[in-house]
Structure formats: C-alpha cells, structure tokens
Amino acid sequence: MxxxxxxxxxxxxxxxxxxxxxxxxxxxxxxxxxxxxxxxxxxxxxxxxxxxxxxxxxxxxxxxxxxxxxxxxxxxxxxxxxxxxxxxxxxxxxxxxxxxxxxxxxxxxxxxATAATDVLVIEDEPIIAMDVRRLVEACGHRVVGVAASEAEAVRLATEKKPGLILADINLGRGGDGSAAVARIQKSMRVPVIFVTAYPERLLTARGAEPTFIISKPFEPRALAIATYQATTTSSVPIV
Structure with a gap:
C-alpha cells in the first residue's frame, strides 16, 4: 500500500x-x-x-x-x-x-411506509430547532417536545417517554446534549441520533461514543434513514 x-x-x-x-x-x-x-x-x-x-x-x-x-x-x-x-x-x-x-x-x-415514532428534539437554537422539527415530521414522525437545555431535556424525556431522541451536542448556556442523553438513559432505553457539524470529534476511538451521528447541515433523506436505522437496529443504550 x-x-x-x-x-x-x-x-x-x-x-x-x-x-x-x-x-x-x-x-x-x-x-x-x-x-x-x-x-x-x-x-x-x-x-x-x-x-x-x-x-x-x-x-x-x-x-x-x-x-x-x-x-x-x-x-x-x-x-x-x-x-x-x-x-x-x-x-x-x-x-x-x-x-x-x-x-x-x-x-x-x-x-x-415505515411506522412513525415519538421524537424528542434537543436543540438550543430556535431556528434550527424549527427546521429539525419540520424535517422530523416530514419523515412521518411525531415531535413530542423540543428542549433547549440539559435540564429541560431530562424533564421532557421523563414526561413524554419518546421512542427516539435527536440531540445536538453543544447547547450553549443550556449545557451539554450528550450529558443530557446520559442522564436520560439512566432511567430509560431509547435510541439516540446526535447531530453535529463536527462528527469526527465524536469518533476518536477513545471511550464510549454515539452509535448514530449525522452531520450538520443534513438532508431530509439522511435524517429519515438515520431515524429508521436507529429505531430498527438499536438494542442497547447509546451514550
């Protein structure tokens, strides 16, 4: 080589x-x-x-x-x-x-034709959150909550029991999306897709890493396929 x-x-x-x-x-x-x-x-x-x-x-x-x-x-x-x-x-x-x-x-x-699921969106930027919500719903899923902070994400997950979480990593002053997911998965098993502009930063081969990652900006089809894979292949917590 x-x-x-x-x-x-x-x-x-x-x-x-x-x-x-x-x-x-x-x-x-x-x-x-x-x-x-x-x-x-x-x-x-x-x-x-x-x-x-x-x-x-x-x-x-x-x-x-x-x-x-x-x-x-x-x-x-x-x-x-x-x-x-x-x-x-x-x-x-x-x-x-x-x-x-x-x-x-x-x-x-x-x-x-895939069955829909309930989705919790964790995103602190309002305009991006609106766009993500639109794309998620266009894929046939139901958005049951949008959280802008770590604390709000944990609360909504406890209340809504989503079938999928779509999470940004950096929540600004609201905390850390991966930390929110880790807290949520202590009490429930739910697949997670992380959305980030820098996926390579989460793929360092050091310690636990997310299983499903899509890059910002993303196409609707990428989101549809990622949600399908996450809900049909994931059987263990994704932290």
Missing part, C-alpha cells in the same frame, strides 16, 4: 466507523467490524471505497420488519449518511450504478 493510500484510509476511518456502527446498531459491534475489515485484504477499489466495501462484505445479515434487504440498507446509508454517489455506492456493494439506483428507489419506497 502506498503512503498516499494509507493517508486516505486514515482520513476515511472515522466516517467508516460511523457507517459500521449504523449498520450493526452499536459502537462495539461496529468497531469490531472495522477492525476485521482492516485485518483482511481490501478489494481493488480506490482506498476510501475499498474500506467501505470491506466493511460491507463482512456486515452481518439483519432481519428487517419493513422488508428492506441488507443491500438496500447498505445503499441507503452509503448515499445518505456517507454522501457517496449512487455509482460509488454501487461499487461498494458490487452493483452497477443502474442496479444500485433501482435498489435505492425500492428502499426509499419502503422507508416511506
């Missing part, structure tokens, strides 16, 4: 870890998948795509109540969460761009 290829892999690693944990539903399983991929031979693709492909190849099959295939889940995450083009995502999963496009259309149709 050339030094240039190695540098690309190092830069790709945090996002590849995000992809792997979104596939598996936990930090431990996702990081184990990445480690396994790096120990083996990478496929003959450009380094960034090769790492995604090696992870995809080793990803476990998961039952899906909504009828999505493993390949469709992978394509959705690669294009919406990781910002790969349809052609690039096709290379990762071993399909032509045309085949990948057809699979994605079927997967998106299935997503639109």
């Amino acid at each position: 050339t030094e240039s290829s190695r540098d690309i892999l190092v830069r790709t690693l945090p996002m590849a870890r995000r992809y792997a944990r979104a596939l598996t539903g936990s930090q431990e399983a996702g990081d184990g998948l990445v480690a396994e991929a790096l120990r083996g031979d990478l496929p003959p693709l450009e380094p960034r795509l090769a790492l995604y492909a090696a992870i995809t190849e080793r990803a476990p099959e998961r039952p899906d109540a909504q009828g999505l295939s493993a390949r469709q889940r992978q394509l959705l995450l690669l294009t919406a969460l990781e910002d790969l083009t349809i052609d690039e995502a096709g290379q990762v999963v071993g399909l032509s761009g045309e085949e990948a496009g057809r699979e994605l259309e079927e997967a998106r149709a299935a997503l639109r």
Whole structure:
C-alpha cells in the first residue's frame, strides 16, 4: 500500500466507523467490524471505497420488519449518511450504478411506509430547532417536545417517554446534549441520533461514543434513514 493510500484510509476511518456502527446498531459491534475489515485484504477499489466495501462484505445479515434487504440498507446509508454517489455506492456493494439506483428507489419506497415514532428534539437554537422539527415530521414522525437545555431535556424525556431522541451536542448556556442523553438513559432505553457539524470529534476511538451521528447541515433523506436505522437496529443504550 502506498503512503498516499494509507493517508486516505486514515482520513476515511472515522466516517467508516460511523457507517459500521449504523449498520450493526452499536459502537462495539461496529468497531469490531472495522477492525476485521482492516485485518483482511481490501478489494481493488480506490482506498476510501475499498474500506467501505470491506466493511460491507463482512456486515452481518439483519432481519428487517419493513422488508428492506441488507443491500438496500447498505445503499441507503452509503448515499445518505456517507454522501457517496449512487455509482460509488454501487461499487461498494458490487452493483452497477443502474442496479444500485433501482435498489435505492425500492428502499426509499419502503422507508416511506415505515411506522412513525415519538421524537424528542434537543436543540438550543430556535431556528434550527424549527427546521429539525419540520424535517422530523416530514419523515412521518411525531415531535413530542423540543428542549433547549440539559435540564429541560431530562424533564421532557421523563414526561413524554419518546421512542427516539435527536440531540445536538453543544447547547450553549443550556449545557451539554450528550450529558443530557446520559442522564436520560439512566432511567430509560431509547435510541439516540446526535447531530453535529463536527462528527469526527465524536469518533476518536477513545471511550464510549454515539452509535448514530449525522452531520450538520443534513438532508431530509439522511435524517429519515438515520431515524429508521436507529429505531430498527438499536438494542442497547447509546451514550
């Protein structure tokens, strides 16, 4: 492997870890998948795509109540969460761009039929909170509360018992979104998606990290897919 290829892999690693944990539903399983991929031979693709492909190849099959295939889940995450083009995502999963496009259309149709859940939004910026609420509701979910501070988030979670939490990290004077989530998860098991402009800061491989992370600014489709993965794959607290 050339030094240039190695540098690309190092830069790709945090996002590849995000992809792997979104596939598996936990930090431990996702990081184990990445480690396994790096120990083996990478496929003959450009380094960034090769790492995604090696992870995809080793990803476990998961039952899906909504009828999505493993390949469709992978394509959705690669294009919406990781910002790969349809052609690039096709290379990762071993399909032509045309085949990948057809699979994605079927997967998106299935997503639109997904059952809704109650969502608590933790966001201190009023305009951003309004935009997030609009996007969440456009995905078919119900926003049961918007918290601008750590204390308010804990109170609303206790009262509303949400099925999903969408949390910003930095709440300004209102505290820390991750601290609010940690307090909430002491009393209830609920999947969480963290929204941040700097996802790499949460993917340092030091200690516990969020399982589901989307980058600001985000597209509605990325939010739809992240909420779907969080509510259908997560089985343990995400701190």
